[in-house]
Amino acid sequence: MSTVASVDVLIVGGGIVGCAIAERLARAGLSVCLVERDVLGGAATAASMGHLVVLDDDAAELALSAYSCARWQALAPSLPATAEYRRNGTLWIARNVEEMAEAQRKQWRLAQAGIDSELLTAAALAEQEPALAAGLAGGLRVASDGMLYPPVAAAWLARQAAAQGAQIRCGVGVRNLVEGAVLLDDGSELRAPHIIVANGCAAPELLYGAPIRKRKGHLLITTRSAPRVRHQLVELGYMQSAHGGDGESVAFNVQPRPSGQLLLGSTRQFDDVSSTVTPRLIQRLILRAQEFLPGLATATALRAWTGFRPTTPDHRPLIGPWPARAGVWLACGHEGLGVTTALGTADLLAAQLLGLELPFDARPFAPARFAAQVSHAA
Amino acid sequence: MRELRSEVLVLGAGPAGIAAAVSAERAGARALLVDMQAEPGGQIWRGQWNKATDSTARRWLSALRASPVEGRYGLRLVDVPAPGEFVFDGADGPLRVHCERAVIAAGARERLLPFPGWTLPGVFGAGGLQVLAKNGWPVAGKRIVVAGSGPLLLAAAASLRSLGAQIVLIAEQSGWRDLAAFGSGLLGTPHKVVQAAGLWRKLIGVPYRTGSWVTQALGDNEVRSVIVRRGRQIVQLDCDALAVGYGLVPNTEIARALGCELRDGAVWVDMHQHTSVPGVYCAGEGTGIGGIDQALVQGEIAGCAAAGRAELAATAQRRRRGSERFAAHLRRHFGLRAELRSLAQDDTVLCRCENVAFGAAKACSSMRDARLQTRLGMGHCQARVCGAACEFLFGWGAATPRPPLAPAGLSCFNLSTSAENPQEPT
Amino acid sequence: MPPEISVRIDGEDVRVRGDCSVAAALRQAGYAATRLAHDGSRRAACCGMGICFECRVQIDGRERLACLTPVAAGMEIWRDA
Numbered sequence: 001m002s003t004v005a006s007v008d009v010l011i012v013g014g015g016i017v018g019c020a021i022a023e024r025l026a027r028a029g030l031s032v033c034l035v036e037r038d039v040l041g042g043a044a045t046a047a048s049m050g051h052l053v054v055l056d057d058d059a060a061e062l063a064l065s066a067y068s069c070a071r072w073q074a075l076a077p078s079l080p081a082t083a084e085y086r087r088n089g090t091l092w093i094a095r096n097v098e099e100m101a102e103a104q105r106k107q108w109r110l111a112q113a114g115i116d117s118e119l120l121t122a123a124a125l126a127e128q129e130p131a132l133a134a135g136l137a138g139g140l141r142v143a144s145d146g147m148l149y150p151p152v153a154a155a156w157l158a159r160q161a162a163a164q165g166a167q168i169r170c171g172v173g174v175r176n177l178v179e180g181a182v183l184l185d186d187g188s189e190l191r192a193p194h195i196i197v198a199n200g201c202a203a204p205e206l207l208y209g210a211p212i213r214k215r216k217g218h219l220l221i222t223t224r225s226a227p228r229v230r231h232q233l234v235e236l237g238y239m240q241s242a243h244g245g246d247g248e249s250v251a252f253n254v255q256p257r258p259s260g261q262l263l264l265g266s267t268r269q270f271d272d273v274s275s276t277v278t279p280r281l282i283q284r285l286i287l288r289a290q291e292f293l294p295g296l297a298t299a300t301a302l303r304a305w306t307g308f309r310p311t312t313p314d315h316r317p318l319i320g321p322w323p324a325r326a327g328v329w330l331a332c333g334h335e336g337l338g339v340t341t342a343l344g345t346a347d348l349l350a351a352q353l354l355g356l357e358l359p360f361d362a363r364p365f366a367p368a369r370f371a372a373q374v375s376h377a378a
Numbered sequence: 379m380r381e382l383r384s385e386v387l388v389l390g391a392g393p394a395g396i397a398a399a400v401s402a403e404r405a406g407a408r409a410l411l412v413d414m415q416a417e418p419g420g421q422i423w424r425g426q427w428n429k430a431t432d433s434t435a436r437r438w439l440s441a442l443r444a445s446p447v448e449g450r451y452g453l454r455l456v457d458v459p460a461p462g463e464f465v466f467d468g469a470d471g472p473l474r475v476h477c478e479r480a481v482i483a484a485g486a487r488e489r490l491l492p493f494p495g496w497t498l499p500g501v502f503g504a505g506g507l508q509v510l511a512k513n514g515w516p517v518a519g520k521r522i523v524v525a526g527s528g529p530l531l532l533a534a535a536a537s538l539r540s541l542g543a544q545i546v547l548i549a550e551q552s553g554w555r556d557l558a559a560f561g562s563g564l565l566g567t568p569h570k571v572v573q574a575a576g577l578w579r580k581l582i583g584v585p586y587r588t589g590s591w592v593t594q595a596l597g598d599n600e601v602r603s604v605i606v607r608r609g610r611q612i613v614q615l616d617c618d619a620l621a622v623g624y625g626l627v628p629n630t631e632i633a634r635a636l637g638c639e640l641r642d643g644a645v646w647v648d649m650h651q652h653t654s655v656p657g658v659y660c661a662g663e664g665t666g667i668g669g670i671d672q673a674l675v676q677g678e679i680a681g682c683a684a685a686g687r688a689e690l691a692a693t694a695q696r697r698r699r700g701s702e703r704f705a706a707h708l709r710r711h712f713g714l715r716a717e718l719r720s721l722a723q724d725d726t727v728l729c730r731c732e733n734v735a736f737g738a739a740k741a742c743s744s745m746r747d748a749r750l751q752t753r754l755g756m757g758h759c760q761a762r763v764c765g766a767a768c769e770f771l772f773g774w775g776a777a778t779p780r781p782p783l784a785p786a787g788l789s790c791f792n793l794s795t796s797a798e799n800p801q802e803p804t
Numbered sequence: 805m806p807p808e809i810s811v812r813i814d815g816e817d818v819r820v821r822g823d824c825s826v827a828a829a830l831r832q833a834g835y836a837a838t839r840l841a842h843d844g845s846r847r848a849a850c851c852g853m854g855i856c857f858e859c860r861v862q863i864d865g866r867e868r869l870a871c872l873t874p875v876a877a878g879m880e881i882w883r884d885a
Contacts, residue, residue, distance in 0.1 A: 038746075039743065039744065039746055039747040039750065040747075040750075041750060042746065042747075042750060046750050082751075082752075151750035151751060152750075152751060155751055170743065171743070222788075223758065223785055223867070225862075225867060259842075277780070277781050279457070279459035279460070279791065279793055280793070282781075282791045283791050283792055283793050283794075286788050286791050286792065287792070290788075296788055297788070297789070298787070298865070298866075299787075299788050300785045300786065300787055300788070300867055301782055301785065301786050301787070301788050301790070301791065302756075302757075302758070302760075302782075302785050303756070303760070303780050303781075303782070304780060304781050304782070304791075305780050414854050414872055415854070415872055416872065416873070416874045421853055452872070452873075454854070469863075469864075469866070469868065469873075487851065487853060487855045488851060488853075488855075490850070490851070490856070497841070497845065497847060498846075499836045499837050499846055499847065499848035500836070500848070501850065502849070502850055502851070502852060503850060503851045503852060503853075505852070505853070506849075506850060506851045506852035506853060507852065508852070509852040509853060509871075510825070510827060510828060510849060510852040510871060513824050513825040513827070513828050513852075513871070513874075514821055514823060514824020514825060514828035514829070514832070515824075515825075515827065515828040515831055515849075515852075516828070516831055516832055599836060599837070599846055600836050727841075730841070730847070730850075730856065730858060731857065732842070733841050733842045733843055757857075758857035758860065759855060759856050759857045762855045762856070763851070763855065763856050785857075785867070787866075
C-alpha cells in the first residue's frame with residue numbers, strides 16, 4: 001500500500017495532549033489528522049491520576065498550569081459525566097514548621113497567578129480531613145484545583161475534534177518522519193505542512209535526540225471500603241520528590257475517586273523501562289500513604305499499575321517548533337503534568353502555529369532551549 | 379508477614395492439585411498444597427473431604443490425608459512479587475511462600491453470558507448453584523431451571539435434584555445432532571458412557587430440551603420466571619432459581635501473571651506438564667478443559683516432574699492420551715451458537731462489578747479500550763466474568779493481569795517479615 | 805438435622821445450620837442479596853466458586869467472599885445491601 005493523503009496538520013499521538021491539540025486546531029478550521037498507534041489515552045494518560053493542579057516551582061510552570069486549570073474549569077460543563085470532573089481542591093500537607101513555612105511561601109506564589117488558597121492550622125486540617133494522622137502541622141488548601149478521569153476526557157476531546165472534521169486514526173503507528181510527511185505502519189504516507197509530535201515518551205523514537213527520558217511511576221487503587229477523603233492530599237515534600245535528583249523517590253499523594261475508591265501515588269524512578277510493578281516501590285508507596293492515612297491499614301487493594309512520565313532535563317514540557325526540522329512541532333515532555341496542562345499546551349501551540357496572540361510566555365517551553373543537543377542530533 | 383518454605387508449591391486443591399501434591403511427595407519432594415476454599419476437593423469434590431461418597435474422591439482424599447503434604451486452605455494467591463515467591467491473603471492475613479517449583483492447578487470457571495435479568499439474585503452459574511448447594515444453599519422444594527451448555531448441566535441438575543430440588547427444565551443450547559455425535563463419540567471411553575447413563579437415571583422424568591436457551595430472567599428483587607427459546611417457540615416458566623452456564627473456561631490468571639505462554643486460551647505445557655516458564659508446571663483444566671480424568675493424570679505427571687522424577691509418571695503418561703481425546707471431543711460438540719451473542723440488549727449489564735452496559739462496551743475497539751473508556755473489567759472480579767463473555771461476544775483477548783491477582787489487604791504488599799512471627803516452621 | 809449455631813447478620817442474631825458456607829447461611833436466614841450495585845440493584849451469590857465476587861460481605865471486619873467462607877459460631881456478618 002502506498003496511498004498518499006494530505007492534511008494541514010498531522011498529530012502523532014492520541015494521548016490527552018494530542019487530542020486537545022486536535023480539538024483546538026480543528027476548531028480553528030484546519031484539516032487535522034491524528035494518528036495513534038494503540039488506543040486513545042492509553043499510555044501516560046491512562047496511567048496518570050488525573051489531578052488538575054496548579055504547580056508553582058517556577059513562573060513558567062505556574063503560568064501554564066494556572067491557565068490550563070482555568071481552561072478545564074471553563075470546559076467542565078461540556079464534559080461528559082463519565083469524565084468525572086470534580087473541583088475538590090488540593091490539600092498540601094505540612095508535617096512540621098519548616099513545611100508550614102513552605103506552605104506560606106506557596107500561598108504567596110500562587111497569589112501571584114491569581115490563585116486563592118487558605119492556610120490551615122493543625123486543627124483546621126483535621127477538621128477538613130479527619131482521616132489524616134494526628135500530629136501534622138497544618139496545610140494549604142487550594143480549592144480551585146480539581147481532578148478528572150483522563151482516558152475519557154482524552155477520547156471526548158478527540159470526538160469533539162472529529163465532529164469538526166478531524167480524522168482520528170487509531171491502531172496505526174508512525175514508522176518514520178520524512179520531509180513534510182510521515183510514513184505509517186500500514187505503508188501509507190500522510191503529507192502535512194505541519195507535523196506535531198505529541199507522543200510523549202515515544203518522541204525520541206521519531207526524533208532522534210529529543211531530550212525525553214522515561215520516568216516510571218507506580219499507582220495503586222483501593223476498593224470502595226477505604227477511609228473517607230475529600231481533597232486530593234499531597235505532602236508538601238512532593239515537589240522535592242518530583243524535581244529531586246535521579247534517584248528513586250516516593251511522596252504521599254492520594255486522590256479520592258468519585259466512586260469512593262482511593263488512588264494512591266506516587267513514585268518516581270529513572271532507568272527502569274519495564275512496565276512491571278516493582279514490589280519494593282509499591283511497599284514504599286503504601287507505607288508512605290499509611291503514615292498520613294493510618295486508616296489505610298485495613299484497606300483493600302484492587303489494582304496496582306505503572307506508567308512512564310515523559311521527562312525533560314529541566315522538567316518543563318517541549319511546546320513549539322523543533323529547530324532541527326522545518327514544519328515539525330513538539331508538544332511532549334509534560335512529565336507528570338500532561339493532563340493538567342493539555343488544554344494550555346494546545347492553546348499555546350495553536351497560537352504559535354496560527355500566528356495568534358500567545359496566552360502566556362512561550363519561551364520557557366521552546367524546544368530550542370535544548371538547541372545544542374538538538375543540532376548534533378538532527 | 380508470615381512465611382513458609384516449600385520445595386514444590388501446588389496452587390489449587392482440586393483433583394489435579396491433590397494428585398500433583400501427593401505424587402510430588404511420593405517422588406520424594408516436600409509439597410505444600412494451597413487452595414482458596416476452606417478444604418481440599420476443588421469444585422468437583424466439594425464437600426467430599428469429610429464425607430466422601432465418590433470412590434475416586436475417597437481414594438485421592440485418603441491418599442492426601444495419609445501423605446505428608448502440608449495443606450493450607452482458605453488462602454487466595456494475590457501476588458507473585460518475584461520468581462519462586464507467592465503471596466496469599468486469607469482470614470489470618472497474608473502468607474508468603476518461597477518455593478523451588480510450582481504446579482498451577484487452578485481449575486476452570488464457568489462461562490457466564492449476559493442476558494436481560496442475569497444479575498438478579500437467584501440467577502447462578504449451573505455448576506455455581508451446584509457447589510453452593512453442596513455447601514448448604516437451600517434448594518429442597520425449589521423450582522429450578524438449568525440451562526446453558528455442556529455435560530455439566532446434567533451433573534448440576536442431578537445433584538440439585540438429589541438435594542430435593544424440582545428441576546423444571548434442562549435447556550441445552552447445542553442441537554441434538556451435536557449431542558448425538560458427542561454421545562456416540564463416548565463409546566471409545568466406556569466409563570464415560572457408564573457415568574452418563576448414571577446421570578440420566580437420576581434425571582428420569584426431567585424435561586430436557588436441546589437447541590434451547592434462556593433469553594431473559596424476570597423478577598423484581600429475585601428471579602421469578604425465565605423466558606426460554608426453542609427454535610421459534612418462546613415459553614415463560616416460573617421458577618425460584620436459574621442455574622445457567624455456557625461451559626467451562628480455564629483459569630489462566632496465575633499462569634499469565636507468571637508469564638506462561640497460552641495457546642487457544644489455555645496454558646501451553648510439554649509432555650511433563652512443564653509450562654514455558656522454568657520451574658512452573660500446570661495440570662488439569664488450566665491446560666484445556668478435559669474433565670477429571672485428565673486432571674488426575676496431568677496432576678500425577680506434574681507432581682512427579684516437579685519433584686524431579688518425571689520417569690515415575692510412565693503409567694500416567696500412557697493414560698494421558700486417552701484423556702486428551704475426550705477433551706478434544708468435548709470441545710468439538712459443545713460449540714456455542716451465534717444467537718447467544720444477541721441476548722444482551724444495549725442496556726443489559728455486561729460487567730457486573732462496574733455496571734458497564736453491553737451497549738457501552740460494544741462501542742469500544744478492544745478489551746483495553748473498553749477498560750479505559752468504560753471501566754469494564756476494572757472491579758473486584760478483575761474481568762474474570764466479563765472477560766470470558768467479551769471473548770465470546772466480541773472476540774477480544776484478555777487484558778494483562780495486574781497485581782494483585784484478586785483484591786487483597788494492603789498488608790499483602792508489605793514484604794518485610796513480621797517481627798513477632800519471623801518464620802513458621804515448615 | 806445438623807446442629808445450629810448463632811451468628812449476627814446486619815446486627816441481628818440469627819440461628820443457622822453450622823455446616824455450611826456463609827452464603828448458604830445468609831440464604832437460609834432469608835437474606836436474598838449480599839450487596840447493592842452502583843445503580844442500587846440487588847446482587848447475590850452467582851458463581852459459587854470465588855470468581856464473580858458478588859457475594860462479598862464484611863465478616864468480622866474484613867471483606868470476604870461468602871461462598872468460600874464456612875460459617876462459624878459468633879461470626880459478625882454485614883451485607884452491603
